[in-house]
Amino acid sequence: MRRRSLALVALASLSAPALSAACPPLGLDAEGLAALRARDFVIEDADRREAMAVQWLDCLASPDPAWRxxxxxxxxxxxxRGDALRPEARQALMERLIESLRTPAPDPDGVRAPFEALVLAEIARTDRIAPWLDAAQRQRLVDAAAGYLAGVRDWRGFEPGIGWRHGVAHGADFAMQLALNPALDRAQLDRLLEAVAAQVAPQGAPPYTHGEAERLVRPVLFALQRGQHDEAAWLAWLATVVAAAPPADAPTEATMLARRHNLRVFLFVLHGTLATSGSPALEARVPAVADVLRRMP
Structure with missing residues (x-):
């Protein structure tokens, strides 16, 4: 019992400098990683497993995709996903990751934040599957997801050698896991939808070519399935999305073309996803999207 308590105290009290240790964890080498993966990361000892979970956080910033x-x-x-981390350990990881997203350390490779968001999506999923967070903790996740997704300014996707960054997609995955959670209220869903709208066609983004539109549509779909948005709310949200469109007389510049491309792709994916959902409630949202597409310059 004392061993478990000491392990959890150490886990919860780690400071930011303590998380700057070198990757890989516990002196693990490539052969050891391969063996660990071969046994699906099973580590029988809970204290050792949770200590390694903390040490793995450093590898989220690794430029080597094998480790990250x-x-x-x-x-x-x-x-x-295997319910192999106790609530105290999950809580400690969540707080550390949220703090890191809020006050990011230098990351010249731009990989840490997208993968922190992806791990936070997995933590959010655990609360969706079996609730364990209180309302204030859940709100912290919503704020972190919305703040990260709306604030992505590194739009790089896949790069040979370094692998995925994919900040938009990972932020959308974080928002999706929360939108699926029945404990979220309308205001929290709206916060997530606002973040999605902000990233559909942001100024300065390149043309999205790494599946960003498909991933951005998912939290919208699951938020709508909650049944908390009437037609007026749906039209109002679509209006905020379309507001990102360059005016018809905008100069022909790369940035304007990229925004128009990203917006049209998102709307086409949204239209197709709603139309083929098999849900009458979702299919009822299609005409408004079709109307927006018809009116786009």
């Missing part, structure tokens, strides 16, 4: 994606993310996802 194949190690840190896969391990944390396996443990969170």
């Amino acid at each position: 994606d194949g190690g840190a993310y896969e391990a944390l996802s396996a443990w969170l």
Whole structure:
């Protein structure tokens, strides 16, 4: 019992400098990682598993996708989806990741924040599957998801050698897991939808070519399935999305073309997803999207 208490105290009290230790964790080498992956990251000892979970956080900033994606993310996802981390450990990880997103450390490769958001999506999922957070903690997740997604300004997707960054898609995944949670109220869903709208066609973004539109549509779809938005609210949200469109007389510049491209792709994906959802309630939202598309310059 004392061993468990000490482990959890250490986990919860880690400071930011303590999380700057080198990756990989616990002296793990490539051969050890391969063995760990081969056994689906099973570690029988709970204290050792939770200590490694904290150490994996450093690898979320690794420029090597084998450690960042194949190690840190896969391990944390396996443990969170397998209910292998106790609530105290999940809480400590959540707070550390939220704080890191709020006050990011230098990250020249631009990989840490997108993967922190992706791990937070997995933590949010655990609360959706079996509620364990209180209302204030859940609000912290909503604020973190909305703030991160709306604030993405590194739009790089996949790059050979370094792998995925994919900040927009990972932020959308974070928002999606929260939108699926029946504990969220209308105001929280609106906060997430505002963040999605802000990232559909932001000024300065390149043409999205890495599936960003598909991922951005998902939290919208699941928010609508909650049945808390009437037609007036739906039209008002669509209006905020369309507000990102350049005016018809905008000069022909790369940034304007990219915004128009991103907006049209998002609307086409949204239209197709709603129309083929098999849900009468979602299909009823299609005409408004079709009307917006017809009126776009």
